[in-house]
Amino acid sequence: MRTGNGRLAIGVAAVAVLAVVGGAAFAARRGPVTSPATAASPLAATATPARSTVKVDLAKLPTGRPPQVAYVNGRTIKGGLGEDVTVPGRQEIFRAVRYDGDALVILEVGMGDSELVRVSKDQGILPGSTPAVASLVTSVNEDAVAYGTSRSNADHTRRQGNAVYWRNAFTDNKLNRPDDWASTVLAVDGDTVYFAASIDRDGQTSTLNAWHTQTGKVDLLKSFRSPAVVDFQGTNGVDQISGAAQTFCSALRELATGSQLWRTCEYSLNGFTPDGRTVIATPDFRGEGGDPSTTAIDTKTGAVRRQWTGVQFLGATAEDDDHLLMVVDTGENTASAIIRCSIGSGACELATAPARTARRDTLRLMGERS
Secondary structure, three states: OOOOEEOOOEOOOOOOOOOOOOHHHHHHHHHOOOOOOOOOOOOOOOOOOOOOOEOOOOOHEOOOOOOOOEEEEEEEOOOOOOOOEEOOOOOOOOEEEEEOOEEEEEEEOOOOOEEEEEEEEOOEEEEEEEEEEEEEEEEOOOOOOEEEEEOOOOOEEOOOOOEEEOOOOOOEEEEEEEEOOOOEEEEEEEEEEEEEEEEOOOOOEEEEEEOOOOOOOEEEEOOOEEEEEEEEOOOOOEEEOOOHOOOOEEEEEOOOOOOOEEOOOOOEEEEEOOOOOEEEEEEEEOOOOOEEOOOEEEOOOOOEEEEEEOOOEEEEEOOOOOOOEEEEEOOOOOOEEEEEEOOOOOOEEEOOOOEEOOOOOOEEEEOOOO
């Protein structure tokens, strides 16, 4: 699994995804429209005759509306449902989601440890925190969240005995996992939480589990050896498997049967659109910089629906069933921006204005799998 921060592996539903936050549901009802202050045309949401590969020219993109899902700019959580929330202090922000008018945030503690805190727009960080939380996802409607712990020893080796949490506005539930070397949440669908349980100290092998929070029952799902992403309906998931010559492949499996739909060693499968029809993919390997492309792949067939090139892609998540949001720049020390692209037409627009920032530090999408 690729990690945006080498010290902490953050699980997402979305791809894991990524967990696309509840703003995706809002965005699905409204196609992207332009800001009243601009004259840019809305992106087409229906397929038009176009090349499957689109080359993005960042300098020529029209301006559209801001992102409708959560993202972090500096220390401020923007987008999605609710007002901007600024996280006080200097601790690195590993992950954040909207929750009940506030934000739940995973912050770095010390050298690579972490804690989950709740941050209010008006009061800052509220009392109480949960240590060792390393994964955090929200439902597509933003009405439930789940998170899991990955405890470590003083020498930063894994520590056995972890837990998975689920909460909504009315209930907090906890599932103790005494044998897990890490408990990583991948998706939350209503009151069901899908999580990966590391069953060896090195984290090379994991099981995929469905926790039914209202009954306490935990189902072990078949065939998964290294689960990375689950879609929003609990229908399909991504299993990362070793390929030849030290490469890694991604297999798409049905959760109900464990059967493989298809596999690819060309792409890393990193997230799903809310309807589950499209998988968000990047090249298998990433160097120190960004990816040279982002690809939308048909979930059923494995066929490429659309691919974007021409810039460096630093992160991607689904805004709704047809539109992807992607953090892009044109290389180190260049202006970065979030762009919105339509899978159906391939057309792109700016969702934030280009600004010169440190890579993967001040402008990040919170729905992507790290």
